[in-house]
Amino acid sequence: MPDDTDRRLLAAVQAGLPLVREPYRAVAERLGLDAADVMARLERLLASGAVRRIGAVPNHYRLGLIHNGMTVWDVADAEVDRLGAAVGALDFVTHCYRRPRALPLWPYNLFAMVHGRTADEIDDKRAAIARLIGDACRASDMLPSTRILKKTGLRIGA
Amino acid sequence: MTATPDALDRRLINALQGGFPIVPRPFAAVADALGLDEDEVIGRIAHLVEVGILSRFGPMLDAERLGGAVCLCALAVPAERFEAVAAILADLPAVAHNYERRHALNMWFVLATETPAGIEAAARAVEAATGLTVARFPKEREYFIGMRVEA
Structure with a gap:
């Protein structure tokens, strides 16, 4: 688990790195740490998965990706991990999870999120996932988002 | 630059959704790899954040x-x-x-x-x-x- 200094570091950079030539040194100076220590900590946090990645976080809407569809699939429990790995590996799938069903309303156990500039684009992506899953699909649906009601980033405390 | 990303902005966004180097001069490393200038990369990213095309630039955490x-x-x-x-x-x-x-x-x-x-x-x-x-x-x-x- 990250230690207190890691948490201070993450709290300091979660809203963004300083956009300067030496961003890690700038963070280190702000926290009273050594730049090499900051870099070593970030390497460890990346390796452990606490930091998923470092880079640009695009605003999908501002890039024109105004359509998103939560595609959901009912596949046999014995098949879900194999199929989930295959669906998750598609380059246009941004998230892919196994989740519990909520019967009778909700028979689906595999969720894959797709984005697009047009409604047709997300329909095409759904169709491509359907082709990949093939006969293993017992039921499926796609829930396009019709409105963002709330969006705040996840934040950790210091 | 306007609030619409140009071709170079798009190239930067596509190249930088992860893998930002942890080295003393990371923007210089990115610039070298893309054949750009360090300060131009910094300036473009800052602009993309300022106009909201990027929500932010930095680490994505796993809660x-x-x-x-x-x-x-x-x-x-x-x-x-x-x-x-x-x-x-x-x-x-x-x-x-x-x-x-x-x-x-x-x-x-x-x-x-x-x-x-x-x-x-x-x-x-x-x-x-x-x-x-x-x-x-x-x-x-x-x-x-x-x-x-x-x-």
């Missing part, structure tokens, strides 16, 4: 590996109560995202809490505040989170 918890949830909200319920969720700090979707389960939201135990408490708080049953869809397995999009 669960930092001790927190997240859970996808859904509600079947009667049409006449939809706006009122959305307003209730907007005021609950544990609700990180909320989307309207076309389905009997028409409101889909993510609960994010500092501890795993907080999720159940937050779900019950939503139920108490709305009088509706929260369908909980905790992640059982994550296959891959690409999260990258083509700019």
